[in-house]
Amino acid sequence: MSYSIRAIVLAVVLGATAVWAADEPVKKDAPAGETVEVKVGAESKNTVAVPKAWKEEEPNNRMRLLQFKVPKQGEDSEDSELSYFKFPAGGGVDANIKRWSDIMGGSDSLKLKRTLKTASGVEATVAELEGTYTARTQGNPAPKPNSKMLGAIIVVEGVGEIFVRLVGPKATVEANKAAFDKMVESFK
Secondary structure: OOHHHHHHHHHHHHHHHHHHHHOOOOOOOOOOOEEEEOOOOOOOOEEEEEEOOOOOOOOOOOOOEEEEOOOOOOOOOEEEEEEEOOOOOOOOOOHHHHHHHHHHOOOHHEEEEEEEEEEOOOOEEEEEEEEOOOOOOOOOOOOOEEEEEEEEEEEEEOOOOEEEEEEEEEHHHHHHHHHHHHHHOOOO
16 A cells, blocks of 8 residues: 555656646757847947847946846856947047057957948947956956957947957857957947
8 A cells, every 4th residue: 555655646746747847938048149139328329239148237337338248168267248338538449459458468469450340330440359368447356368358449420439348268259259240230
């Protein structure tokens, strides 16, 4: 008799587990290339299409319009970060690329400078930098070797310069390079 009761209890537990599991939605990563359109700042008319796999975060300072966590790839130990900035006096394209070079280890860190056409019809200047990233934030975080930055500067008439930076471990940034380019091209 105890064998029959154990069999019945086991059947009920397994049946309940199967029903519960069937009701749970299947969780999976967003398909490659799937994007969501977001405003570039609360008061902006400009938008960009960002991969759904990138997770929007609350900007960690008031100069940032947008901030996303870009999931780590391969053997990288941490995620990368994408941020959008706008400064009242941006300083121009060349001055900002020099500033980016400085935080990536010096002038040798600049590997490529190119332009992309955005959906709004303006050109974006894109810089690719590699080296040791030293963030200029409070608390003086430790320098991070083997880093990569993709930076874009979009000059919008009547708005000014909008700066976009994807920075983090080299493999993660490199794996997201095509998505970064598509996002910059989607700017309107």
